[in-house]
Amino acid sequence: MASVELTTVSKSYGAVRVIDALSLAIGSGELVVFLGPSGCGKSTLLRMIAGLETVDDGSISIGGRRVDRLAPGDRGVAMVFQHYALYPHMSVRQNMAFGLRNVRLAPAEIERRIADAARVLEIEQLLDRKPGQLSGGQKQRVAIGRAIVKEPLVFLFDEPLSNLDAALRGRTRVEIAQLHQRMASTMIFVTHDQVEAMTLADRIVVLNDGRIEQIGTPMEIYARPHSTFVAGFVGSPKINLLPAAVEANGTAARALIGRDIVIDLPLAGLRHPARFVTLGVRAEAVTVGGGGPIEGTARVVERLGDRTLVHVELATGQGGAGPQIMATDRGDSRVAVGDQVAISIDPTAVTLFDAAGRSHHAGLDDD
Numbered sequence: 001m002a003s004v005e006l007t008t009v010s011k012s013y014g015a016v017r018v019i020d021a022l023s024l025a026i027g028s029g030e031l032v033v034f035l036g037p038s039g040c041g042k043s044t045l046l047r048m049i050a051g052l053e054t055v056d057d058g059s060i061s062i063g064g065r066r067v068d069r070l071a072p073g074d075r076g077v078a079m080v081f082q083h084y085a086l087y088p089h090m091s092v093r094q095n096m097a098f099g100l101r102n103v104r105l106a107p108a109e110i111e112r113r114i115a116d117a118a119r120v121l122e123i124e125q126l127l128d129r130k131p132g133q134l135s136g137g138q139k140q141r142v143a144i145g146r147a148i149v150k151e152p153l154v155f156l157f158d159e160p161l162s163n164l165d166a167a168l169r170g171r172t173r174v175e176i177a178q179l180h181q182r183m184a185s186t187m188i189f190v191t192h193d194q195v196e197a198m199t200l201a202d203r204i205v206v207l208n209d210g211r212i213e214q215i216g217t218p219m220e221i222y223a224r225p226h227s228t229f230v231a232g233f234v235g236s237p238k239i240n241l242l243p244a245a246v247e248a249n250g251t252a253a254r255a256l257i258g259r260d261i262v263i264d265l266p267l268a269g270l271r272h273p274a275r276f277v278t279l280g281v282r283a284e285a286v287t288v289g290g291g292g293p294i295e296g297t298a299r300v301v302e303r304l305g306d307r308t309l310v311h312v313e314l315a316t317g318q319g320g321a322g323p324q325i326m327a328t329d330r331g332d333s334r335v336a337v338g339d340q341v342a343i344s345i346d347p348t349a350v351t352l353f354d355a356a357g358r359s360h361h362a363g364l365d366d367d
Ligand code: ADP
Pocket: 013, 018, 036, 037, 038, 039, 040, 041, 042, 043, 044, 045
């Protein structure tokens, strides 16, 4: 295992800049997830680390050694793709051995590595089968096995679970997490799926249009998003983002939604309050019942079993349809569509955003 360091790495295709002076340090043994929407540059970044794409500008180091001019095979990385790309005419064993034979590793060492990887992945009974005799999940395990036998310094995964059905995706995700714990290896995992990112990552790198929006642990990303982009990309249901006006004096701050809804905020000393135009709060911090002070009408009721999501149209005192907010009620909620409901918002869970979508959290420096 080894650290990975990117320093002001850039990449363009023609006139289009896909990665823009991106810098990032990944610790040895860390599992880092690159998360972002399709087209934001995740694969390009991973492929530059792997050596499958050239770097226009900047540098990449692995284990303290500069690698961005080295051939892929000399970088100490192994990559697993969404498409397993196994050789159909070769057995699983031969598929796993192929890359190692090419670098003339001793046959006994090849056997040992295949046996070890097969044990870790629990595919020992599949070693003599051909890919055509394997399920999708088994094929993906073989593809991971092919990476493991290289004993790389860094594993690179590019959406490896996207081709699997939902149940298998969940299982394989857990297996990759366990693999990371057992092997204690450095892993970079690319996905557009925020659940995969949240559940797998030591740290998530949220990418937007070739740039880093935020780097943090899953809970930092979830609870303290730096921007409306991050806030909206992570978490299900989607965070509530409501137009709001913010007022503050030296000792108190409050947000107004429409005319009638006032939320006192634990943000003493908030400066330049007028710059905030959006209030963000997740559905679990908006609760139905309990005599909450905010009134509205239930428009949609979604029963999830363990909890109920209630889409509430707020009565803001401005006439016309108010903004909608997603609130949470108990699993056995009595709320029906059309009911008048009272909700409360946990003010400690509120994030404020300015017109550029940048956030402010209680306790952070406010300039
Ligand atoms: P992601 O993996 O996040 O979906 P990619 O890294 O594949 O995104 O692509 C980032 C951007 O670069 C996209 O706009 C894509 O169309 C463009 N792109 C990727 N590969 C090439 C290429 N070989 N030539 C031209 N444009 C490319």
